[in-house]
Amino acid sequence: MPGKEDKVEITEQENEATQAEESPENEISLSEEELKALCREHVCPECDVMSEAKDERLRALAETENIKKRLIRETEELKKYAADSILSDLLPVLDNLDLALNHAQNLDACKDFVTGVDMTRKMFLDTLAKHGLEAVGKAGDEFDPNFHEAMGMAQASDLPDGSIAQVMQRGYVLKGRVIRPAKVMVNKLG
Incomplete structure (x- = not known):
């Protein structure tokens, strides 16, 4: 039968393992490119959510460009015919x-x-x-x-x-x- 001392030893061993995991020496450091690659691996490119988000982003960018072009055109026309x-x-x-x-x-x-x-x-x-x-x-x-x-x-x-x-x-x-x-x-x- 394990005694009180055995429990203390296990607890101390667990503490040491936990501290070893938390210590900066064992911390994993990845570059930004490696993080992006990991992210791509874990997110399915064919995923509907990802493609919808990508489409929505592209539509928003296109709309922003169209608004910018329209404002430039309207400003030029206003200047041209201001008089x-x-x-x-x-x-x-x-x-x-x-x-x-x-x-x-x-x-x-x-x-x-x-x-x-x-x-x-x-x-x-x-x-x-x-x-x-x-x-x-x-x-x-x-x-x-x-x-x-x-x-x-x-x-x-x-x-x-x-x-x-x-x-x-x-x-x-x-x-x-x-x-x-x-x-x-x-x-x-x-």
Whole structure:
């Protein structure tokens, strides 16, 4: 029969074994690559959970990239057309300068006035052109519904059929985008 002393010996042996396991000398140290390899060995690559997690991660990365690209595109477009509303508000000023020139052009008493208004108009157009504004629609151009709004028909024998016979109101384009279509009379022969 084992005595009390035997139990103490077993307990002491167990303590020594436990301490040996816990001692830093017996501690296993693995590199990060070895840990990853062990992890891959213990997780089945065909496991549904792992493939679902991988798919979800890839979808999230793709969506993040798409959002980033969309934000960059929208920011560029905002910068490109930021002046759109301001320039639209300035178009009536140009219209009034054009009207002043048309009404006073044939009057000798207004010759200096016409010169001043014309110079102001040209400076104004040059400034707007620096920001990408271009005038569209002049007599003789081919009618294009993307840039011109037909107000009616006119007959001018010196112009081809379907061209602009008369401009009622000038149109403007900002970097390829129509701010206001030109209001025109389209030439119709016969």
